[in-house]
Amino acid sequence: MFSVSEEPLEDLDLQGPLLNREAGGCVEFSGRVRDFNQGKTVSSLEYQVYAGLADKEGNLILKEAREKFDILEARCVHRSGHLKIGEMAVWVGVVAVHRAEAFSACQYIMDELKHRLPIWKKEHYADGDSGWIRSHTPPLKAGGDLAFS
Amino acid sequence: MFSVSEEPLEDLDLQGPLLNREAGGCVEFSGRVRDFNQGKTVSSLEYQVYAGLADKEGNLILKEAREKFDILEARCVHRSGHLKIGEMAVWVGVVAVHRAEAFSACQYIMDELKHRLPIWKKEHYADGDSGWIRSHTPPLKAGGDLAFS
Amino acid sequence: MRADQKTVSLLYFAVLREQRGLNAETRTTSVSTAGALYEDLKRDCGFTLSRDDLRVSVNGAFVDFEQPIADGDEIVFLPPVAGG
Amino acid sequence: MRADQKTVSLLYFAVLREQRGLNAETRTTSVSTAGALYEDLKRDCGFTLSRDDLRVSVNGAFVDFEQPIADGDEIVFLPPVAGG
Numbered sequence: 001m002f003s004v005s006e007e008p009l010e011d012l013d014l015q016g017p018l019l020n021r022e023a024g025g026c027v028e029f030s031g032r033v034r035d036f037n038q039g040k041t042v043s044s045l046e047y048q049v050y051a052g053l054a055d056k057e058g059n060l061i062l063k064e065a066r067e068k069f070d071i072l073e074a075r076c077v078h079r080s081g082h083l084k085i086g087e088m089a090v091w092v093g094v095v096a097v098h099r100a101e102a103f104s105a106c107q108y109i110m111d112e113l114k115h116r117l118p119i120w121k122k123e124h125y126a127d128g129d130s131g132w133i134r135s136h137t138p139p140l141k142a143g144g145d146l147a148f149s
Numbered sequence: 150m151f152s153v154s155e156e157p158l159e160d161l162d163l164q165g166p167l168l169n170r171e172a173g174g175c176v177e178f179s180g181r182v183r184d185f186n187q188g189k190t191v192s193s194l195e196y197q198v199y200a201g202l203a204d205k206e207g208n209l210i211l212k213e214a215r216e217k218f219d220i221l222e223a224r225c226v227h228r229s230g231h232l233k234i235g236e237m238a239v240w241v242g243v244v245a246v247h248r249a250e251a252f253s254a255c256q257y258i259m260d261e262l263k264h265r266l267p268i269w270k271k272e273h274y275a276d277g278d279s280g281w282i283r284s285h286t287p288p289l290k291a292g293g294d295l296a297f298s
Numbered sequence: 299m300r301a302d303q304k305t306v307s308l309l310y311f312a313v314l315r316e317q318r319g320l321n322a323e324t325r326t327t328s329v330s331t332a333g334a335l336y337e338d339l340k341r342d343c344g345f346t347l348s349r350d351d352l353r354v355s356v357n358g359a360f361v362d363f364e365q366p367i368a369d370g371d372e373i374v375f376l377p378p379v380a381g382g
Numbered sequence: 383m384r385a386d387q388k389t390v391s392l393l394y395f396a397v398l399r400e401q402r403g404l405n406a407e408t409r410t411t412s413v414s415t416a417g418a419l420y421e422d423l424k425r426d427c428g429f430t431l432s433r434d435d436l437r438v439s440v441n442g443a444f445v446d447f448e449q450p451i452a453d454g455d456e457i458v459f460l461p462p463v464a465g466g
Contacts, residue, residue: 090465
């Protein structure tokens with residue numbers, strides 16, 4: 001239910017596989033490339049993905065969400081490659097009978113994947129400069145806790 | 150930014166009007182007609198809307214959300230008329246720079262509109278029976294608090 | 299028409315629409331509040347919902363049942379809602 | 383090949399990929415842990431990130447830097463991530 005796509009997410013039927021006759025409510029999150037970040041004008045964004053580990057970690061996050069929240073199903077697709085401004089970079093969808101659970105689960109999934117998926121993004125700026133974006137959270141020391149932070 | 154539609158929501162560009170180059174994250178909620186409610190098999194659902202008041206109250210809820218949460222924009226479309234199983238009855242979309250605010254605002258809007266919009270739904274059951282659905286919240290006594298509950 | 303009489307528009311939704319058999323009507327009345335008007339309608343039309351189950355709007359705004367009504371008002375008694 | 387030598391596969395991402403100028407390579411080493419291997423790479427390839435900035439995965443699972451490494455392992459040193 002987690003996957004990485006080199007094709008534009010706009011071309012995929014994202015919500016379709018989640019819908020079934022039981023599902024009363026669907027909460028979705030979509031993140032798009034912004035044209036401005038931390039004071040600089042962004043012209044494009046490049047995503048690198050360690051696909052093998054991303055699939056494993058992404059599916060683990062979705063499994064955690066299904067265990068923690070009373071939901072019917074959850075799905076996430078993350079884009080890889082070079083994205084233009086306005087293109088969708090990530091999509092998360094959750095269906096549930098009770099909408100409060102769907103909201104909580106969708107937010108949990110987004111929070112976790114931001115910190116745990118082995119995905120890196122490089123912003124290319126209008127002035128020709130570029131830089132790798134660091135997560136706001138410093139990485140955990142390696143040790144007993146294997147969650148990527 | 151609030152509207153009632155007699156046309157299927159599936160035919161509308163719901164998210165489009167919300168997207169702009171600043172909007173990093175979009176949270177959406179969509180509610181669809183389920184085939185089962187409180188132990189009975191549902192064959193279709195009929196929505197009656199007091200359109201003049203629904204527009205006013207719907208736009209008031211969106212305004213409240215923009216005031217309470219740090220979001221860029223919010224939109225809601227509610228369906229009226231006779232809906233088949235699986236059709237979308239309501240859609241809420243919120244765009245924000247910070248996704249936590251978008252989640253909170255979207256949830257606020259859904260909670261409020263469920264209790265405040267002058268919209269009624271009648272379930273038609275497979276056994277030929279039918280019934281108007283009551284909100285779970287008892288109505289407030291009329292008085293100083295004019296919010297519909 | 300007596301001085302205290304006024305003609306108001308009524309819209310009906312959900313179970314009230316079904317019990318009345320009409321979407322809308324005009325009614326001439328001499329009562330002075332929305333609440334008293336509903337008691338008349340309840341008696342005349344066989345409405346089963348009590349006032350405690352309803353909200354009332356006059357000219358597109360929620361008001362108190364003690365709100366005085368005036369000639370030409372659009373009055374709606376709203377059964378419990380369930381949007382979404 | 384000496385008894386303590388092993389050949390491992392390395393994948394590089396983000397700033398490490400740029401500093402190495404390669405997406406992947408194989409390397410023969412006699413060190414025994416992932417942490418010691420990174421110290422060698424840092425010295426040989428001019429990596430600027432310190433071990434505290436990184437996580438390490440061996441054969442597709444996050445592990446401790448003290449994890450012993452074996453011949454044939456796929457080892458990835460992961461710079462701070464920023465998905466979404």
